[in-house]
Amino acid sequence: MCGIAGIAGLDRSVLAGGVDGMVDRLRHRGPDASGVRSFDRCTLGHTRLRIVDLSSLGDQPMANEDGTVWTVFNGEIYNFGELRSELQAAGHCFRSGTDTEVIVHLYEEHGADLARRLRGMFAFAIWDEPNQRLVLCRDRLGIKPLYYRSAGGRLSFASEVRALAEPGDRVVPAALGGYLRLGWVPGPATITDGVLELPPGHVLVWDGQAAAPAPYWSGAGSGTGLEPVPATGELADALDDAMRRHLVADVPIGLFLSSGVDSAVVARVASRVDPGVRTFTVAFDTAADESADAAAMAGGMGLAHTVVRVGAAEALEAAASFLADMDQPSVDGLNSWMISRAVRDAGLVVALSGLGGDELFAGYSTFRHVPRIVTAGSRAGPAGRLAAGVLGRSHRTAHSRARRALEGAASGGWAGAYGAVRGLFGAGELARLWPPSRDLPDPVVYEPAAADPPARAVGQLELGNYLPFQLLRDTDCMSMAHALEVRVPLLDDRVVDLALRGHAAAGGWDKSRLLAAAGTEMSHLAHRPKKTFTLPLDTWMRGRLKGPAEDALVSLGEAGQGFDRRALTDLWLGYLRREVGWRPVWALAVLGRWLDGSTRSARYDRGR
Numbered sequence: 095m096c097g098i099a100g101i102a103g104l105d106r107s108v109l110a111g112g113v114d115g116m117v118d119r120l121r122h123r124g125p126d127a128s129g130v131r132s133f134d135r136c137t138l139g140h141t142r143l144r145i146v147d148l149s150s151l152g153d154q155p156m157a158n159e160d161g162t163v164w165t166v167f168n169g170e171i172y173n174f175g176e177l178r179s180e181l182q183a184a185g186h187c188f189r190s191g192t193d194t195e196v197i198v199h200l201y202e203e204h205g206a207d208l209a210r211r212l213r214g215m216f217a218f219a220i221w222d223e224p225n226q227r228l229v230l231c232r233d234r235l236g237i238k239p240l241y242y243r244s245a246g247g248r249l250s251f252a253s254e255v256r257a258l259a260e261p262g263d264r265v266v267p268a269a270l271g272g273y274l275r276l277g278w279v280p281g282p283a284t285i286t287d288g289v290l291e292l293p294p295g296h297v298l299v300w301d302g303q304a305a306a307p308a309p310y311w312s313g314a315g316s317g318t319g320l321e322p323v324p325a326t327g328e329l330a331d332a333l334d335d336a337m338r339r340h341l342v343a344d345v346p347i348g349l350f351l352s353s354g355v356d357s358a359v360v361a362r363v364a365s366r367v368d369p370g371v372r373t374f375t376v377a378f379d380t381a382a383d384e385s386a387d388a389a390a391m392a393g394g395m396g397l398a399h400t401v402v403r404v405g406a407a408e409a410l411e412a413a414a415s416f417l418a419d420m421d422q423p424s425v426d427g428l429n430s431w432m433i434s435r436a437v438r439d440a441g442l443v444v445a446l447s448g449l450g451g452d453e454l455f456a457g458y459s460t461f462r463h464v465p466r467i468v469t470a471g472s473r474a475g476p477a478g479r480l481a482a483g484v485l486g487r488s489h490r491t492a493h494s495r496a497r498r499a500l501e502g503a504a505s506g507g508w509a510g511a512y513g514a515v516r517g518l519f520g521a522g523e524l525a526r527l528w529p530p531s532r533d534l535p536d537p538v539v540y541e542p543a544a545a546d547p548p549a550r551a552v553g554q555l556e557l558g559n560y561l562p563f564q565l566l567r568d569t570d571c572m573s574m575a576h577a578l579e580v581r582v583p584l585l586d587d588r589v590v591d592l593a594l595r596g597h598a599a600a601g602g603w604d605k606s607r608l609l610a611a612a613g614t615e616m617s618h619l620a621h622r623p624k625k626t627f628t629l630p631l632d633t634w635m636r637g638r639l640k641g642p643a644e645d646a647l648v649s650l651g652e653a654g655q656g657f658d659r660r661a662l663t664d665l666w667l668g669y670l671r672r673e674v675g676w677r678p679v680w681a682l683a684v685l686g687r688w689l690d691g692s693t694r695s696a697r698y699d700r701g702r
């Protein structure tokens with residue numbers, strides 16, 4: 095796990111100075127080593143968190159034997175052992191024991207098509223000196239981040255948006271609207287004008303001319319739906335294989351453990367491969383505290399367990415650091431920030447997470463609610479959808495899930511229904527709070543095919559929206575704020591491919607299939623009510639965080655972004671009367687502090 099940066103297309107002296115500054119902004123991602131390498135038309139920069147081959151031989155930028163191909167790399171290649179043997183048999187020589195070195199030699203063999211051979215989580219850049227070519231590449235699901243901007247005959251890239259920030263940058267209205275509707279900034283846009291996110295599963299090749307990203311994987315909608323449904327044993331083999339690969343490291347590995355199915359499955363499979371894995375759970379002083387269940391689960395598996403207790407006072411103290419570490423605004427992430435800090439403070443450098451299980455095995459309520467809204471809209475017909483839209487704008491449905499559901503039904507499509515269930519605000523409600531939203535398109539990025547069965551359609555929506563733009567983005571940002579690498583074995587390529595085939599089964603796959611693959615002793619968890627891994631922010635915002643939250647909404651009204659101050663006040667008062675849920679209020683408070691943050695004041699012209 096590392097931070098990467100670079101610029102191509104300018105004079106060597108200009109390039110080097112710019113990349114030095116970018117590397118400084120990414121130092122938190124890789125505190126163990128850093129390096130910058132300049133060529134006539136490109137400079138590459140890197141900050142390293144040492145995990146595999148802890149020697150200086152693994153430091154980057156890294157080259158092939160003759161120094162004609164260079165790379166900077168962030169992530170893990172889980173099939174690097176097989177690829178290394180294959181490349182050595184073809185005559186390539188290796189100096190280190192890292193997976194990074196596989197990339198430059200694989201490029202020599204396959205060019206920009208090398209990504210199809212890689213199994214892992216990755217974002218990397220390759221500089222091809224003889225051909226004066228820069229290649230950017232990102233893993234299939236977007237586990238590792240990569241951003242770029244192209245202007246004035248140059249292309250720059252980095253692991254975080256803030257590393258690409260320039261004086262005079264403006265906030266993108268559509269990105270801001272996406273955040274306000276969904277709680278995350280939908281890619282490939284970012285919150286910063288001119289900076290784009292390289293989409294998951296894409297390659298971008300730059301040879302002096304502006305280039306568009308090209309897909310090397312068909313994405314969340316891969317497969318025809320005609321493939322045979324995998325057997326449970328096939329999934330069990332894939333889980334075991336994925337875990338063996340994800341536990342390869344030269345440093346200790348921990349595991350985020352809740353009382354839920356996904357992290358329990360990861361813990362069970364990990365305990366069979368490495369009984370020395372340590373587990374960690376966040377505990378709150380609320381009824382939603384699941385630390386006792388998680389501790390009992392870890393004990394039953396023979397794993398050493400640590401409970402991290404978090405109270406309102408500590409959350410208040412951590413809030414400033416959490417917001418400063420936020421690369422783009424997000425309604426989520428504080429939980430990841432806190433558990434990552436605890437694991438890093440315990441001396442670990444790598445942690446496993448159960449992310450991805452809900453998307454692949456229908457764990458979210460979206461798999462029930464979204465199809466119902468789509469069905470309601472289709473049965474209502476044009477007149478019924480019109481009526482639903484009118485009711486959705488009624489004052490009686492203000493600040494309610496019913497309002498969003500009616501708007502979703504009125505849209506008549508999967509994207510509108512998904513946005514209604516996942517969303518923070520309905521379109522009409524948001525228009526009152528933030529009038530510029532009236533002119534913006536729907537922020538949901540991925541729209542399934544009309545003929546897709548419900549489980550497949552919702553699975554594609556989750557894999558193409560919520561997973562990459564909130565869960566994976568937040569996990570990377572908040573864990574790397576503490577120089578902690580988080581690995582997600584349920585999103586291993588082989589597991590994902592099997593799950594996507596399972597989406598084509600009658601009714602789709604659910605968590606019972608995942609539990610069966612992990613072992614018969616896990617089957618009892620199928621009947622446990624789902625608990626979300628969230629901090630008790632509602633309780634805190636009515637207590638110690640009440641003043642800071644209110645101040646943040648005031649700040650948002652003064653941010654020069656077009657918010658209606660009276661509407662913000664009404665929303666806050668409605669929250670205090672328990673007429674409004676905590677998530678939209680928290681989202682606005684985070685945005686207010688994010689826009690007002692001193693770390694961003696020099697980087698964002700707020701577009702008055």
